Amino acid sequence: MTYDELVEKIDDDYRIIDLEIDEPALATYTAALVSNTGVHQKDWWWYLGVSDETLQEKIDLHKARILDLETFVLDGEQLFAAILVPNDGAAALDWSWYFNADADFLENAITEYDQRIVDLEHYLLDGTWYFSAVMIVNSGADNKDWWWYTAVSADFLTDRLTEHGARLVDLEKIGPDSYTAVLEKNPGKGWWWWLDGSMDSINLLANKEGARVIDIERHSDDTGP
Numbered sequence: 296m297t298y299d300e301l302v303e304k305i306d307d308d309y310r311i312i313d314l315e316i317d318e319p320a321l322a323t324y325t326a327a328l329v330s331n332t333g334v335h336q337k338d339w340w341w342y343l344g345v346s347d348e349t350l351q352e353k354i355d356l357h358k359a360r361i362l363d364l365e366t367f368v369l370d371g372e373q374l375f376a377a378i379l380v381p382n383d384g385a386a387a388l389d390w391s392w393y394f395n396a397d398a399d400f401l402e403n404a405i406t407e408y409d410q411r412i413v414d415l416e417h418y419l420l421d422g423t424w425y426f427s428a429v430m431i432v433n434s435g436a437d438n439k440d441w442w443w444y445t446a447v448s449a450d451f452l453t454d455r456l457t458e459h460g461a462r463l464v465d466l467e468k469i470g471p472d473s474y475t476a477v478l479e480k481n482p483g484k485g486w487w488w489w490l491d492g493s494m495d496s497i498n499l500l501a502n503k504e505g506a507r508v509i510d511i512e513r514h515s516d517d518t519g520p
Contacts, residue, residue, distance in 0.1 A: 296324050298343070304328055310339050310424045311378050314361065314394055316515050319344075319369045327508040340379040347394065350375050358383045360390045361429045363415055373420070388437060394427040395420065398445060403426055410469040417467045417475040424469070448472050451488060462486045468514045 296304075301311070301324060306436055308331050315325040317437055329335045340357055342350060351518050354361070360382035382388060391410065393401070394449075403412055410430035417426055431437055442459060444452070455461065456478065465477040468490065488503055501508055 296326060298322050298324070301326060308332060310335075310337075311341055313508070313510050314341070314365060314376055314378060315511065316367045316376055318363050319374075321366045322515060325511055325513040327511050329507065333472070338381050341377065342379070343376045344369065344374045345376075350377055354378075354379065359419075360388060361392050361414065362395075364392060364427050365416060365427055366394055367416060367429050368420065374400065389432040390430060392429045395425045396428065396449055399425055404428075404430065411439065412443055412477050413464070414479050415443065415465045415467065415475065417445065417469050426475075433502070437508055442478045443476065444478075445475040446470075446473050447476070449474065452476055452478075461487050463510070465510055466512060468512055 309328040310331040311319050311328050313327040315345040317323040317325055332494065340359065342353055343500055355390065358378055358381065359379035361377050362380050363378040364375065366373060393404065409432055412428050412430050412432040414429035415426060433439065442455065446469065452474060459478060461478040462481040463476055464479050468476055487506060489500060
């Protein structure tokens, strides 16, 4: 989707719940959206191509938290895209966000602050693999059993999902049959995951199951997107 196409959907009263930057130089995107009505209605904001300082200013301005975080490089500068939702009143969460972090850093943050990952990106920057992550404190009503894995196969994930009685909440493809993923204990809800599908096939499968897309990742193989 182009920026104008995204804006057109937003003007039709949809809001973005997951955003991927396909081609920063071409300003093309992949997105999952929901109708911003009924039980899904909430205030929200989105920003594209901002610095980390500007993003933090917007978070503070709106008293918000990050729902989805993406980072990319354009003209040699690291920039960010983010979907924000309100984080005040009874719905406020104790949360943090990190970028250009390694796995040890994230593990230390998880342990020291009793946090769990709710949004994760695994990306290559100047030849080094890094993570960005959004975390919330894993306590009280927000406490869940959860797990995260990096550089594992689809079969490995299938086994862990079965072993833990879990569902995927975030999935990143980082290479041929190599994934980074966040799992949460499944509270008994129906859910599905698909790999290497086209937009049409994923929409068809979602409609068949009466489901909606909550996390989408676009990738290319040797023959194209």
